[in-house]
Ligand SMILES: Nc1ncnc2c1ncn2[C@@H]1O[C@H](COP(=O)(O)OP(=O)(O)OP(=O)(O)O)[C@@H](O)[C@H]1O
């Protein structure tokens with residue numbers, strides 16, 4: 263029986279995907295990768311349940327942070343939403359249209375509207391192509407501009423993302439990691455998309471450069487009215503940029519809430535553990551906070567635990583609950599439902615843990631975005647712009 267509610271008669275959504283103003287609504291999204299065996303005749307013997315019934319909505323102009331440890335299905339969710347992969351099941355409404363079942367040839371306008379920025383700015387750029395060719399590719403595919411027009415547009419984009427336009431003919435290896443990520447960003451915004459899935463765009467970068475790239479993404483968001491899904495491993499990275507945050511574990515969303523709500527009143531035991539790793543600026547408070555370490559390995563997505571997929575590692579299950587309650591965790595899949603206004607939690611026994619909440623956003627530092635010559639990186643052999 264659902265305990266979802268709409269508190270105070272407010273217009274808080276009833277379900278994670280119930281948001282008529284959303285640019286993107288994802289409902290019960292599932293992506294299983296089949297495991298096959300056999301030499302002549304291949305039989306499916308199982309499946310990697312990479313994404314298993316994920317629901318969320320992203321409003322125009324907002325940033326949804328997607329957080330969780332390695333292998334929980336963040337990139338797969340991003341790739342399915344951008345239709346680089348087809349979903350196994352579920353609905354993806356983009357701008358009111360269900361794009362889940364669109365075939366490749368029906369995707370032309372979508373290829374303009376939805377873009378992706380990848381974690382590794384090196385392997386996502388073709389090393390044999392110049393920056394001019396890479397960033398200009400979307401225009402050439404669209405055939406909307408002359409060669410001269412493409413060059414002018416690419417140079418203006420390079421300038422906008424903080425690269426020297428005179429480096430139009432250089433190759434990816436001539437740039438630092440941060441600069442390469444700027445190239446990826448220029449390519450992604452070339453056709454003025456509505457939605458960009460940023461898949462760990464700063465994880466591979468030096469910490470000081472991370473802040474510059476995040477700031478650049480924020481500036482571009484307000485300038486072009488972009489909507490982001492921002493993927494990250496931990497809650498520290500998305501804290502500054504995300505308006506709302508979805509916490510994933512083993513292919514499922516465990517908690518989804520507005521940023522300030524999540525960081526001040528986290529409810530899911532898995533969120534508690536991730537939150538306890540977020541440093542707080544006040545050393546006294548930091549000293550008092552409990553660090554919740556999860557025991558045991560991440561279960562395989564080929565054979566996830568029954569009931570609540572987190573129960574094999576849940577500290578509450580291990581140390582607090584009665585045997586009757588544990589039996590419920592083992593046998594009944596908790597539904598992601600509203601436990602407070604706009605705060606969705608997939609747990610039978612949610613609990614606010616203000617003691618491990620990380621409090622106010624300390625902000626992000628690291629210099630101005632988009633400033634030519636603002637970036638340096640040791641050991642990359644990069645050309646300083
Ligand atoms: N093409 C594929 N074929 C089979 N399994 C895959 C494929 N792509 C991903 N997986 C599996 O799906 C699960 C989710 O992978 P995914 O890359 O989405 O996780 P992630 O949260 O992005 O992890 P990371 O933080 O390491 O990037 C993993 O178990 C992964 O091994």
Ligand code: SF4
Nearest residue numbers: 570573576591609610
């Ligand atoms: S449902 Fe049970 S096992 Fe799952 S997170 Fe909640 S308390 Fe832990």
Ligand SMILES: [Mg+2]
Nearest residue numbers: 336337338461
């Ligand atoms: Mg990933």
